[in-house]
Amino acid sequence: MSKKEVKITVELDDDQIPINIDWEAADALSKDKIESCRAMILSMWDHDKKDTLRLDLWTREMTMDEMKIFFYETLSTMADTLENSLADKRISGDMRDFCAHFADKMEIVTQKPE
DSSP, X not given: OOOOOEXXXXXXXXXXXXXXXXXXXXXXXXXXXXEEESEEEEEEEETTTTEEEEEEEEOTTOOHXXXXXXXXXXXXXXXXXXXXXXOOHHHHHHHHHHHHHHHHHTTOSOOOOO
């Protein structure tokens, strides 16, 4: 058996708003280096309460355009996780359809001329 650790450090201003979000992990591509990010979404399943614990943070430097892309990419990877965990291509396909709709509404993806 082995253990892995992911360390997240959040620096807050006087109003408790994140200034910096740093993370590091032994298995990260850039081992032994602290990485910075402007936003994070952490979800964990609480088996006892049958509820999801969430931590959503972003810094003031996170732009609206970056947030739109961040959400699009997060939703897209959730569709992949849904397919891998449930082996249900129908529902993960529906989620991907929603992701395409979301990208269109948020003007993330450039539409090809018909």
